Amino acid sequence: MPSKSSTRLAALTVAAVCSAASTVLVTSPAHADTVRIHDIQGDTRMSPYAGEQVTDVAGIVTGIRTYGSSRGFWIQDPAPDADPATSEGVFVFTGSTPKGVAVGDAVTVSGTVTEYVPGGTSSGNQSLTEITRATFTVVSSGNPVPAATVVDARSVPAAYAPAGDPAANGSVNALPLRPSTYALDRYESLEGMNVQVSDARVVGATDPHTELWVTVKPWENRNRRGGTVYGSYDAQNTGRLQIQSLGRAADFPDANVGDTLTGTTTGPLDFNQYGGYTLVANELGTLEEGGLERETTRRQRAGELAVATYNVENLDPSDDTFAAHAAAIVDNLSSPDIVSLEEIQDNNGVTDDGTVAADATMTKLIEAIEAAGGPRYDWRSVDPVDKADGGQPGGNIRQAFLFNPDRVSFTDRAGGDATTAVGVTEVRGRAALTVSPGRIDPTSEAFEDSRKPLAGEFVFRGRTVIVIANHFASKGGDQGLTSQYQPPSRGSETQRHLQAKAVHDFTAKLLKTQKNADVVVLGDINDFEFSETTEILEGDGTLWSAVKSLPESERYSYVYQGNSQVLDQILISPSIRRGCTFSYDSVHVNAEFHDQISDHDPQVLRFRP
Known part of the structure; x- marks a missing residue:
């Protein structure tokens, strides 16, 4: 042999x-x-x-x-x-x-x-x-099935994976398995075998593909809502395991984060494209609900400006989620003064006929918010060039600002369009935008086939606040945590680093023009608070990610493969941070729930300009 x-x-x-x-x-x-x-x-x-x-x-x-x-x-x-x-x-x-x-x-x-x-x-x-x-x-026939091997906190090592072989481009394929040393080696040594988990807490809600995630390590980076927090590239959370079922899809439980599969869940250990090691259950434990509830943030005080970011996941007029999104904005976010929306699609969604306007999408959302008891928001955006900004083909996603005209005003400066770059000027001794709304470096290679940052100038109680809405390039195409290459490659970072530098440099120009300018950079950054992308955005004190004001266990806006992690961020200029008058909240209304209307949780910043 x-x-x-x-x-x-x-x-x-x-x-x-x-x-x-x-x-x-x-x-x-x-x-x-x-x-x-x-x-x-x-x-x-x-x-x-x-x-x-x-x-x-x-x-x-x-x-x-x-x-x-x-x-x-x-x-x-x-x-x-x-x-x-x-x-x-x-x-x-x-x-x-x-x-x-x-x-x-x-x-x-x-x-x-x-x-x-x-x-x-x-x-x-x-x-x-x-x-x-x-x-x-x-x-x-009728033979006893071999006894299931127990997978639990004691049997899964704390170390995640060995370093790959440099001679094989970092692959671990040819390395001898060390199942008592590395978690991935332990799972690999059980590939295809009958395995069992018991009383496993759900750390990734049931998704449309009839799968969920549990942890076999109950206290591994646990947060107060039952999830497992991903806090660094070296803490992959070794207890996570995907659960599927060999039974009928209709019998699969609708689980939220913090629920528990009580009793035993038993079946072969598989490996698949979207979750790595997966227990494909012949026998599913019984779902015990953990009682997780959607959060509600407090309302801003009279002197506070509330600025939020919310990825509404490919919203177009044909969707049936407008009332639910409106309720989230009015009830859970307490009607922020300014809302940066990501993934607003054009008026006919994925129909690819050259349509780029999104006024029907925005009007339908504004009307739904008013019907839910919220303010009559106004909005601003810039239509993209057809098929130039990525996302679903034909959808033409973009960022858009909602704002409450009873609380803030928008400073309109004509000339902003899909290909005209916004610049920085000085008006009466203060930093201002040359066009408002306007897009940052829309023809730069940094934003090729990706969403262009949207800058807008607002006035609150006589004070100018510049808001820059972002939706950086996705992490699609990166190697997964269970990749054969260890550590896995994150090739999508290259474009996000260019995007982060462009936004950082634009913010630096604003602060050079006015040292104490109030600048808020926010949106779906598609990267972690500890990432190099965030470090580039922050620079040498130009910006600071306000999610870092939260305890480490509460820093997340997204749940992926059972890891609660940060993708959405709000970064603030020194004048906002130094004032010590800001509060930040990641409002968990979607990512932990099986009936989510978006895969992202919104974020809210409140401060006194």
Whole structure:
């Protein structure tokens, strides 16, 4: 038998076999004598038998997947070896719904050992060892399923992953598994096996794809609302695990963060494109609600200006969420004076016919807010060039300002359009915008196929406040935390760093013109408060991210793969920070809930200009 550590996928003659937009890496089949599952899995992430034919691999069927593009069943050897690094389970890919097989059947399987990369090799994902082009024989039925291996706080190490091999571009694929040292190695050593979690707290709400996230480490970076906070690149939260089900989608629980799957949740441990290691449950625990409620922030006082940011997730006139968004703005945000909205789409949404105006979208939202008991807001924005700002094709998303004209006024200066850059001037000794509203560097490569920052000049109680609304480039395309490359690459940062520098430099010009100018930079920054993107925005004291005024356990506006994290921020100029009159609130109304109307939570800053 070849040594797994010496067998590299790169050394194989590779052909690509496409299935449902993912890539399977195989080789020209060679023959191998009958082997056990743990021989196939070996002690690294890559099978020593990749591309070879195996015959009469024995195991007990532990689960059958009859839906989606990856149909088949899992088998597990009831007689494990003594090596904790070698998994005793493997997935048998049949392509179509497997027939003539049931959980508890003892089977022998023949086929090709394949390393399947969910999402394709360009994703950087780890691969899943499978037996493909399979034939099988049922030897007997009604056998006990091998006992589930318990996954809990004691068995999952605190360290997340080993550093990748520099000689393999940082890949961990060929490294020997150390399941007692690294969490990802522990999960990999259980790939395809029957595993179990008990009384697991939900840290990622049920999503439209019928999946949720739990933690097996109840106190790992826990916050007061039951989530798990992602506070640095070195604290990935090793206890997180995605849960799916082999049962009917209708039977899957609608869970919020802070709920608990009581009892045991048991099934094969899979690896997929969107969540990494995933327990695909034959048996789901019972949902016990944690009683999580949506937050309400306090109303601003008479002398306070309230400025908010809210990503309303591709809002267009055909949506049925206007009343809910209005209620969130009026009731949960207490009707801020200024609201920066991200992901406002044009008047016909994703219909791609050249429409770029969004007046129908904004009017419908304003009317819904008034109907909900809020003020009659006014609004300002700049229509983009068609198909130039990214987002859903045809949607032409942009930022827009809502403002309450009973509390603030907007300083209109004509000339701002999709391609005209806003500049800085001086009016009566104070910094001002050359156009208002206007866009920062709209033709710069920093904002290519991305939203352009929207600057607006407001007056509150005689004091000018300049607000810059942002929606930076998304993190799409970055390698996931469970990537085969460790640490994973964050390639999307390159554009956000350019965007952050452009906004920082514009703010610096304002402050050079007027040292004590009140400037608020806010929006969906698509990066963390500890990121280099934020450091570039802040510069050497030009701005400061107000989310840092919160305790570390309360710094989040988004929940992704069970990690509560910061993506939305409000940054403030020194005059606002020095005054010590500001308060900041991340208002949790969406991200932790299965019935969210947006995947982002809004943020509110209150201060006395």
